[in-house]
Amino acid sequence: MQATAQIGVTGLAVMGRNLARNFARNGYTVAVHNRTPTRTKALVEEFGHEGAFVAAGTAEEFVAALERPRRLMIMVQAGAATDAVIEEFAPLLEPGDMIIDGGNAHFSDTRRRERSLREQGIHFVGAGVSGGEEGALHGPSIMPGGSPESYASLGPMFETISAKVGGEPCTTHIGTDGAGHFVKMVHNGIEYADMQVIGEAYDLLRQVAGYSPAAIAGIFREWNKGRLDSYLIEITAEVLAHVDAASGKPFVDVVADAAGQKGTGRWTVQTALELGSPVTTIAQATFARAASGQSALRAAYRGLPGGTRWDLTSCEAERFTAQVEQALYASKLIAYDQGWKMILDATEEFGWEIDLGAVAKIWRGGCIIRAAFLDRIRAAYAAEPGLVSLLSDAGFAAEIADAQVPWREVIATATRRGVPVPAFSAALSYYDSLRAGRLPAALTQGQRDYFGAHTYRRVDREGTFHTLWGTTD
Numbered sequence: 001m002q003a004t005a006q007i008g009v010t011g012l013a014v015m016g017r018n019l020a021r022n023f024a025r026n027g028y029t030v031a032v033h034n035r036t037p038t039r040t041k042a043l044v045e046e047f048g049h050e051g052a053f054v055a056a057g058t059a060e061e062f063v064a065a066l067e068r069p070r071r072l073m074i075m076v077q078a079g080a081a082t083d084a085v086i087e088e089f090a091p092l093l094e095p096g097d098m099i100i101d102g103g104n105a106h107f108s109d110t111r112r113r114e115r116s117l118r119e120q121g122i123h124f125v126g127a128g129v130s131g132g133e134e135g136a137l138h139g140p141s142i143m144p145g146g147s148p149e150s151y152a153s154l155g156p157m158f159e160t161i162s163a164k165v166g167g168e169p170c171t172t173h174i175g176t177d178g179a180g181h182f183v184k185m186v187h188n189g190i191e192y193a194d195m196q197v198i199g200e201a202y203d204l205l206r207q208v209a210g211y212s213p214a215a216i217a218g219i220f221r222e223w224n225k226g227r228l229d230s231y232l233i234e235i236t237a238e239v240l241a242h243v244d245a246a247s248g249k250p251f252v253d254v255v256a257d258a259a260g261q262k263g264t265g266r267w268t269v270q271t272a273l274e275l276g277s278p279v280t281t282i283a284q285a286t287f288a289r290a291a292s293g294q295s296a297l298r299a300a301y302r303g304l305p306g307g308t309r310w311d312l313t314s315c316e317a318e319r320f321t322a323q324v325e326q327a328l329y330a331s332k333l334i335a336y337d338q339g340w341k342m343i344l345d346a347t348e349e350f351g352w353e354i355d356l357g358a359v360a361k362i363w364r365g366g367c368i369i370r371a372a373f374l375d376r377i378r379a380a381y382a383a384e385p386g387l388v389s390l391l392s393d394a395g396f397a398a399e400i401a402d403a404q405v406p407w408r409e410v411i412a413t414a415t416r417r418g419v420p421v422p423a424f425s426a427a428l429s430y431y432d433s434l435r436a437g438r439l440p441a442a443l444t445q446g447q448r449d450y451f452g453a454h455t456y457r458r459v460d461r462e463g464t465f466h467t468l469w470g471t472t473d
């Protein structure tokens with residue numbers, strides 16, 4: 001077989017197939033391969049007219065079809081399947097070749113695989129690909145890790161097939177080894193938080209303001225014209241406006257209220273615990289999905305006393321709606337701030353050099369959290385690349401200051417009414433904890449010293465101290 005393909009894609013389920021088509025539609029010759037050859041055949045039969053595909057029946061044919069240095073992209077399930085495919089192909093490759101894992105691998109697996117393939121001179125690139133099947137076909141946000149040399153070769157191709165915002169590609173070299181998959185994981189954690197705060201806003205508008213799903217769809221459409229303008233707000237309005245054809249009821253009322261998850265939110269929270277990154281809003285969003293699925297536990301709690309009900313006048317409901325917009329925006333800002341800080345913490349832990357402004361830039365298009373807001377974050381880092389927090393940016397600080405009173409009032413109202421707002425309140429508590437002059441952590445240190453002689457530091461003297469508890473000095 002003649003080596004004519006600039007890239008090869010193995011694993012032709014939905015994501016792999018669409019990425020292969022995206023490369024081909026952009027003028028690249030794409031070698032395609034799948035464990036079960038019928039998928040390869042089907043792709044070429046159905047979409048062969050879209051560009052230049054080379055169908056490979058065997059692993060050897062697939063590798064032989066690739067120009068050197070070879071670029072081989074694997075799009076199979078994360079975990080054991082990815083290891084199996086790497087083990088199959090690595091012996092067929094040469095030093096300088098590249099294996100790109102475009103699946104949703106855990107970044108620590110990517111670090112392990114990169115280390116082991118580096119010994120053979122093979123570049124292993126863990127690339128986060130966001131945007132689902134539509135994104136894969138029409139332009140995803142791509143977050144590649146791996147060596148700078150591999151990006152020199154792959155970057156132009158990724159830049160060609162990625163989403164564009166203002167003519168700029170939604171991809172960049174994130175950092176070495178597992179940095180790309182790490183950043184993709186945090187993207188998904190932020191996505192969980194963003195969806196949860198939107199859900200809480202909806203619940204408040206429904207239960208406290210008393211609006212119908214159709215009316216709330218209208219409110220979200222309005223919000224989508226302002227600073228909350230985003231793909232998630234846009235689709236929220238669509239979902240809320242949707243009427244179930246079978247029952248004639250609002251779609252949202254016929255869907256079982258147990259949220260699913262594929263695990264990237266959980267990975268974000270687990271990793272955050274290991275890094276000591278307090279991503280409380282992301283954690284609450286992840287736990288909220290878990291709680292929604294605890295049907296026996298929910299049955300045990302159902303019917304227990306809650307808050308006080310009262311009806312709002314239409315004037316009060318309008319005022320409350322404006323307050324919810326403020327609370328939603330402030331909580332979202334905190335969730336994003338937590339995600340960015342987690343990436344910053346990871347740069348120190350893993351020795352990555354990640355351009356935090358570039359992360360915002362490549363999430364402006366192609367991915368689920370794409371939003372005008374991300375351009376604000378990009379601009380904040382452009383003005384001050386060393387930002388520790390988004391709230392160190394004068395614009396964001398002013399917005400949080402402006403949201404103060406309504407944010408607190410909304411959470412107070414939710415608490416009195418008994419409407420759950422775990423992500424809103426986690427965001428506000430995070431904000432209040434970090435802005436506090438003194439924290440009760442001082443008492444925690446006293447307790448630890450009392451029961452475990454863990455010692456403490458003092459505010460007025462250098463050194464480490466221990467008190468002989470129970471004795472008089």
Ligand code: ATR
Nearest residue numbers: 011012013014015034035036039075076077081084
């Ligand atoms: P999706 O969720 O989009 O269906 P996926 O489940 O993540 O995708 O990936 C499925 C792909 O991984 C398929 O191409 C599958 O190959 P088959 O069509 O032969 O089932 C591929 N895959 C899964 N396990 C594999 C393995 N151990 N070796 C090779 N390919 C494997």
